Amino acid sequence: MELYQRIAPDVKLGKDVKVFAYVNLYGCEIGDNSKIGAFVEIQKNARIGANVKVSSHTFICEGVTIEDDVFVGHNVSFINDKFPRSTNEGGALQTEEDWVVVPTVVRKGASIGTSVTILCGVTIGENAVVGAGSVVTKDVPPNAVVAGVPAKVLRKK
Numbered sequence: 001m002e003l004y005q006r007i008a009p010d011v012k013l014g015k016d017v018k019v020f021a022y023v024n025l026y027g028c029e030i031g032d033n034s035k036i037g038a039f040v041e042i043q044k045n046a047r048i049g050a051n052v053k054v055s056s057h058t059f060i061c062e063g064v065t066i067e068d069d070v071f072v073g074h075n076v077s078f079i080n081d082k083f084p085r086s087t088n089e090g091g092a093l094q095t096e097e098d099w100v101v102v103p104t105v106v107r108k109g110a111s112i113g114t115s116v117t118i119l120c121g122v123t124i125g126e127n128a129v130v131g132a133g134s135v136v137t138k139d140v141p142p143n144a145v146v147a148g149v150p151a152k153v154l155r156k157k
Helices: none
Strands: 005-007 023-025 064-066 104-106 144-147 152-156
Touching: none
Parallel strands: 005 023, 064 104
Antiparallel strands: 144 152
16 A cells, blocks of 8 residues: 555654555644545645544645544545635746645544535634534634534534
């Protein structure tokens, strides 16, 4: 399986991390006992805690912090730019100097369902649950169950 992995030398992997095929990791940090499913990309300056399960086809971009004991479902996408553009004001392709990463945090014990999109600048609270297919546009309180487009609080656990 290692043949189909791209793990850059600058990746910090904790003890007993499991990484499956067709994964692209660079400049990130992944804590002990975490599991990274197939077809996942985790970009530079993203931090994944211990005992985290990241399911297949998920994209975790720069600026995302996922704390310990978090479940990330299949096909979850994080966003780190509120106003993405291809080119700068001069018409040239954008570079890192042309935009600012907006951080996102997923607190300890949260669960994120399949096909969730998480906009940047939000915090998903400790032990919160985000229902499948939701779009998270604002902070999710701790112990809340949210769902919908945009995600709204359905109840507290």
